[in-house]
Amino acid sequence: MNNSRRIFLRAALASSTVAIAVSAGLLTPRTVLAAWPKKAFEAKDENTALTELLGGTDLTPSGDVVVKTPDIAENGAVVSITVEQKVPGAESISVLVTENPTKLAANFNLSKQASSFIICRVKMRKTSDVIAVVKAGGKLYSGTGRVKVTLGGCGG
């Protein structure tokens, strides 16, 4: 075996070993995080999603929750949503897309350090409201954006 093949194979073996170590790690997926809110993500109407995730549906619209969206999204597969919030004691930010088949798109569990804003990108099937709900002190505060979608986002 000539030298360049030896070097290639040794490098390949080393990198694959590293890759295995990195991907296996000591990180067991089940121990990393709390249970995923399955029922909330499968909910086909907003009230069910809100009840399953946040325990209530009583939303108080608030100027402290600002949703920024493009007015028009040509590609419904990637719509950038920004939520800025300054609700005292905010515990979570939940993003719902009212015209999607399942309403809950994402939920963010906050801490004292994070975050006053979240930017994420969601799929939107068609023109829809985007509602951000901030849970704080037993109440639900909301802000809304509206996106006109010219090409729906599920790719099928």
Add this chain to the structure above:
Amino acid sequence: MAKAMKVRAFVKDGGVTVVKAILYHPMETGLRKDKGTGEVIPAHFITEVKVEHNGTQVLTCDWGTAVSKNPFLSFDISGTKAGDMVKITWVDNLGESETAEAAIS
């Protein structure tokens, strides 16, 4: 082999860091059909993301299939300074996982 997650973190002002990350992932909804075989492409999407600052968990995300492919994520963390470490870990519905770290610049 999927591309590795990219994480950038930089201090804005007042000890607040802005983090921008791209988590490369197909985020398959489980509703699409393979155009060749006609078979449904199984759901494969990130379900949870965890963010740590210097080893302390500061943010977790619960995601569903409506999050876009190759998800972009940005947020801020207060009480930070340059040189601190931000670590992002994601887990998907098939039990796959990835972690990436960045120093705040």
